[in-house]
Amino acid sequence: xxxxxxxxxxxxxxxxxxxxxxxxxxxxxxxxxxLLIYTLKGISIYCVKARAAGIEDHRANQFIVESLFSTIxxxxxxxxxxxxxxxxxxxxxxxxxxxxxxxTGAAEQNLHDAALWNAQTLEDFYQKAxxxxxxxxxxxxxxxxxxxLIYGVKGMAAYVEHAHVLGYGDDRLHAFIQxxxxxxxxxxxxxxxxxxxVMECGKYGVDAMALLxxxxxxxxxxxxxxxVNIGVRQNPGILVSGHDLKDFExxxxxxxGAGVDVYTHGEMLPANYYPAFKKYKHFVGNYGNxxxxxxxxxxxxxxxxxxxxxxxVPPKGTYKDRVYTTGVVGFEGVNHxxxxxxxxxxxxxxxxxxxKACTPPTEIERGAITGGFAHNTMxxxxxxxxxxxxxxxxxxxxVMAGCDGRSKDRDYYTEFARKLPENTVILTAGCAKYRYNKxxxxxxxGIPRVLDAGQCNDSYSLVLTALKLKEAFGMEDINELPxxxxxxxxxxxxxxxxxxxxxxxxxxxxxxxTLPAFLSPNVAKVLVDSFGIGGISDVExxxxxxxx
Ligand code: SF4
Ligand code: SF3
Numbered sequence: 001x002x003x004x005x006x007x008x009x010x011x012x013x014x015x016x017x018x019x020x021x022x023x024x025x026x027x028x029x030x031x032x033x034x035l036l037i038y039t040l041k042g043i044s045i046y047c048v049k050a051r052a053a054g055i056e057d058h059r060a061n062q063f064i065v066e067s068l069f070s071t072i073x074x075x076x077x078x079x080x081x082x083x084x085x086x087x088x089x090x091x092x093x094x095x096x097x098x099x100x101x102x103x104t105g106a107a108e109q110n111l112h113d114a115a116l117w118n119a120q121t122l123e124d125f126y127q128k129a130x131x132x133x134x135x136x137x138x139x140x141x142x143x144x145x146x147x148x149l150i151y152g153v154k155g156m157a158a159y160v161e162h163a164h165v166l167g168y169g170d171d172r173l174h175a176f177i178q179x180x181x182x183x184x185x186x187x188x189x190x191x192x193x194x195x196x197x198v199m200e201c202g203k204y205g206v207d208a209m210a211l212l213x214x215x216x217x218x219x220x221x222x223x224x225x226x227x228v229n230i231g232v233r234q235n236p237g238i239l240v241s242g243h244d245l246k247d248f249e250x251x252x253x254x255x256x257g258a259g260v261d262v263y264t265h266g267e268m269l270p271a272n273y274y275p276a277f278k279k280y281k282h283f284v285g286n287y288g289n290x291x292x293x294x295x296x297x298x299x300x301x302x303x304x305x306x307x308x309x310x311x312x313v314p315p316k317g318t319y320k321d322r323v324y325t326t327g328v329v330g331f332e333g334v335n336h337x338x339x340x341x342x343x344x345x346x347x348x349x350x351x352x353x354x355x356k357a358c359t360p361p362t363e364i365e366r367g368a369i370t371g372g373f374a375h376n377t378m379x380x381x382x383x384x385x386x387x388x389x390x391x392x393x394x395x396x397x398x399v400m401a402g403c404d405g406r407s408k409d410r411d412y413y414t415e416f417a418r419k420l421p422e423n424t425v426i427l428t429a430g431c432a433k434y435r436y437n438k439x440x441x442x443x444x445x446g447i448p449r450v451l452d453a454g455q456c457n458d459s460y461s462l463v464l465t466a467l468k469l470k471e472a473f474g475m476e477d478i479n480e481l482p483x484x485x486x487x488x489x490x491x492x493x494x495x496x497x498x499x500x501x502x503x504x505x506x507x508x509x510x511x512x513x514t515l516p517a518f519l520s521p522n523v524a525k526v527l528v529d530s531f532g533i534g535g536i537s538d539v540e541x542x543x544x545x546x547x548x
Pocket of ligand 2: 074243266267291310311402403404430431432455456457490491493494
């Protein structure tokens, strides 16, 4: 076994990738990611103690969040990045140790190895990594809960980082992330204590999504109902993917008047819904579909592609030179746009110059898709929706948020959407939407039957919508609503979204196309018994179950 990773839905054989990731991650990269997580645990052990002594280390907070984000599926494949981060992390840990020593006057005793180990060479890193990966926790239930907690904080870290970029932060979120990481090194923590911590993770997940929602809507306005063009124009273009709206904004500003058009791909589609971006005449619309289609779609785009966050698929040689990564994303041999320094914007001039020398994108689709149904839009539609439910025009809502992925089983979601009765409405967010957002599912009382709130983090909007409906119908419990949850997951942001929903008391969520490999039978049983979590079977059977 040259690696072990089971953090995403495409874990090999439904159990874990052991030779090379289905995502393309090599054994060496997986090991360095394991060691980086271990390093973060060590820093967190110190941060927790430092915080108790009144020391808040903002550099450590930010380092932990960015590092966690870089280990999310399909974010970074560059071994040099992880090697540097491990070295920087070890130095940072020692700095916090010194600060703490100065403050308390006494050295910390009986610390876990994560807070003590040290190494400098790559060879030593690999050797160490083999001893500290996922499988180093022997008990499978403890391992399952530790990893569930780690994947939850990875997802949370991504949202905290996006909010940070827009100038929003909350030290309580960092405190929880560090407490959780440190807890995964504590052998005294029982299954019950870890389950409680996983639930607490959901609470902070809600807070992180609320913070990011505030950051996005305060900076760029509330998403509006928008017809998004999916065709192309005749200028050379730049395609932007990932979730980072600040990168997108800076690129739009820098491309103004350059004779270059800008398009969104994958999870950047919701950028089309924000008022702040609509004023740019060279912002054309969305090109293509979810992340896993990027091979053929980036090829057809002809121009440069900017990847601001996950998901990056290891690029093919035919277009690799046109790919630009930035932020936490990376891939060896791919151009990388450096971070902001001294409050100045990122410099996208290389991407823009590259675009000018390219041919315009090849048309792969025509027409438009509708979106922009985030909480503010939904609030405006609330009366019409409540009325439609009362009159029986809408019988049930289906929350079908989450991620898309390349596995064939995911055709289920297209078929499910297509076969839903006409008196049902789909509430969606995340890249899962591409499985049905181009189907002609029609309207109910002028409202489309697929309501897209935005990116995966905008699942928060779906929760606000559900809470609003609960209030409008005078219900006590969110589970009394005619809402079913048929959620598709792929990576770790979906994990924090799931934990957030559980924290809010949502029951009977169905998760597919397969349940996470990292849930041990006992941990899965806890989720089934306490929350009614279930998987999916076939469309007809599930439809009957949901509608029944
Ligand atoms: Fe496998 Fe997913 Fe881990 Fe990649 S991220 S190695 S596909 S489990
Ligand atoms: Fe998609 Fe990667 Fe999860 Fe933000 S872009 S939802 S998979």
